[in-house]
Amino acid sequence: MTTCVVGVGNALRGDDAAGLVVVQLLEADPPDGVRLMTCEGEPLSLLSSWGTCDTVYVVDATNSGIAAGTVRRFEADAAPLPDDLNHSSTHLLGVAEAIELGRTLGKLPPRTVLYAIEGAAFDTGGPLSLEVAAAVEQVAAAIREELA
Amino acid sequence: MTRTKTIRTDYLARVEGEGGMTVRMRDGEVTDVKLRIYEPPRFFEGFLRGRDFREAPDITARICGICPVAYQMSSCLAMESLAGVEVDGQLRALRRLLYCGEWIESHTLHVFMLHAPDFLGAASAVELAQTNPELVETALRLKKIGNEVMRVVGGREVHPINVRVGGWYSTPSRAALDALVPDLEWALEASLEAVRVAAGLDFPELEQDYLFVALDADGEYPIDRGSALVTSAGTAFPVPAFLDHVVEEHVEHSNALHARLDGQTYLVGPLARYAIHRELLSPLARAAADEAGLEPVVRNPFRSIVVRTVELVHACEEALRLIRAYEQPAEPALEVVPRAGTGHGASEAPRGVLYHRYRLDDDGAILDAKIVPPTSQNQRMIEADVRAFVTAHATLPDDELRLRCEQAIRNYDPCISCATHFLRLEVDRG
Numbered sequence: 001m002t003t004c005v006v007g008v009g010n011a012l013r014g015d016d017a018a019g020l021v022v023v024q025l026l027e028a029d030p031p032d033g034v035r036l037m038t039c040e041g042e043p044l045s046l047l048s049s050w051g052t053c054d055t056v057y058v059v060d061a062t063n064s065g066i067a068a069g070t071v072r073r074f075e076a077d078a079a080p081l082p083d084d085l086n087h088s089s090t091h092l093l094g095v096a097e098a099i100e101l102g103r104t105l106g107k108l109p110p111r112t113v114l115y116a117i118e119g120a121a122f123d124t125g126g127p128l129s130l131e132v133a134a135a136v137e138q139v140a141a142a143i144r145e146e147l148a
Numbered sequence: 149m150t151r152t153k154t155i156r157t158d159y160l161a162r163v164e165g166e167g168g169m170t171v172r173m174r175d176g177e178v179t180d181v182k183l184r185i186y187e188p189p190r191f192f193e194g195f196l197r198g199r200d201f202r203e204a205p206d207i208t209a210r211i212c213g214i215c216p217v218a219y220q221m222s223s224c225l226a227m228e229s230l231a232g233v234e235v236d237g238q239l240r241a242l243r244r245l246l247y248c249g250e251w252i253e254s255h256t257l258h259v260f261m262l263h264a265p266d267f268l269g270a271a272s273a274v275e276l277a278q279t280n281p282e283l284v285e286t287a288l289r290l291k292k293i294g295n296e297v298m299r300v301v302g303g304r305e306v307h308p309i310n311v312r313v314g315g316w317y318s319t320p321s322r323a324a325l326d327a328l329v330p331d332l333e334w335a336l337e338a339s340l341e342a343v344r345v346a347a348g349l350d351f352p353e354l355e356q357d358y359l360f361v362a363l364d365a366d367g368e369y370p371i372d373r374g375s376a377l378v379t380s381a382g383t384a385f386p387v388p389a390f391l392d393h394v395v396e397e398h399v400e401h402s403n404a405l406h407a408r409l410d411g412q413t414y415l416v417g418p419l420a421r422y423a424i425h426r427e428l429l430s431p432l433a434r435a436a437a438d439e440a441g442l443e444p445v446v447r448n449p450f451r452s453i454v455v456r457t458v459e460l461v462h463a464c465e466e467a468l469r470l471i472r473a474y475e476q477p478a479e480p481a482l483e484v485v486p487r488a489g490t491g492h493g494a495s496e497a498p499r500g501v502l503y504h505r506y507r508l509d510d511d512g513a514i515l516d517a518k519i520v521p522p523t524s525q526n527q528r529m530i531e532a533d534v535r536a537f538v539t540a541h542a543t544l545p546d547d548e549l550r551l552r553c554e555q556a557i558r559n560y561d562p563c564i565s566c567a568t569h570f571l572r573l574e575v576d577r578g
Contacts, residue, residue: 041213041306048292093261097274104277105285
């Protein structure tokens, strides 16, 4: 059984760093036997990042219009992701598209969980908002619990 | 009674960055075409001021996650030219290899994931994966190989960290590069097959009388550097004279500047490189172009997808050639001592010429910076293509016309994030 956690985001765009910060929080006391990774570039590389892992937790920020700091958890292996997660990235293909591409090609780990943290502000060089700073702690704790 | 029609796409999919498009027609005539770039300005030229000259490659790499190497190379070349240093031999070969990695990953992403869906009736790469899974599998593996070249040479897949003015922080061993060979050999075969697949697509009809512009790289197909710019009209000028010929202007509907060359709309990128430098392509790339039936000058912008696959072949073959001839240099970098003055550098980003100019003081602090990315140079040509296409196909149903117009924009693999630019604001209070 290989398990990995991938934090996705841009460290220089405010709340977009949420996924990366969750991985940093986990790195402070790394869970046994879990690969911790980040994806700061093009989300398509997720497909090779999780490679042959059996279980993957993906953490990303969203900008879908719901309350800032809201944490949503999706069991992506069980059902397609909701539409509002698509096209919420300024990248060419977002995390949701990468997951759906993985599903279509049969390259989705048997257990794929997406934690989506709704951001408040994505300004260049900005800090995490108070809402997201609280949410990343919550998500790191939740993932630790799932891994325990 | 006049009949007006507006075709509008508010959010262009499958391009990098945020932009939209408006086409206005009146009695069947096109009256207005606007590629609207509304991604906010990013102030890169502003915050380069006061920074040390050695920081420019890493700062400007952040302009783009798809073509960071282009920014690193153009900025290094500008700083080195000012200091009178030429990075050559194996240090330069590594730069070209890194750049081949970027061409492989960028061209793959655009050809297979962003542009091919237009030709194969899929709305997205996910849909394409349902109908043509083997194509998407090939793309993912090709892209990974491009990324791997960037990781081994540049230290990281995106925004490489090993590039410095004067060369590298460390150079890879011969063994590290040899390990890339089997994958690159597979990539070369996959690219040759991609040319065949692309050549077999159906292309909308459109022939444009382009003014092509590309770098001249002294007998090589231009990638990582060039000493001059050449045009299909037979004119040429050295890189330092770039801004004597290319003039950028603000237009109301775009956050990206519009460029003209000696007053004319022009095109940079794969179609231009191919038209001007076809004879300099690698042997297999040239043979693939012949086999695909590509004429010496391609004037149908929709066929740029075929030219990109030919360049993919070239990038793979060139990477293999560079690796086979590689000998690890004794030192990773040349010393670069700054001096006051102005330096210019240009390289061929996957989507076209990328020009940088920096003015430094005696301590090597940047006094001002000027960056002209390929997408802002192509903006006027993109609008002209859309206008010509709509004029010739005005009777198509709206939905198909909209789709074809979007496709015409995607012909250019536009990188809107690169092109956005600060609009100077002047307040007139009477």
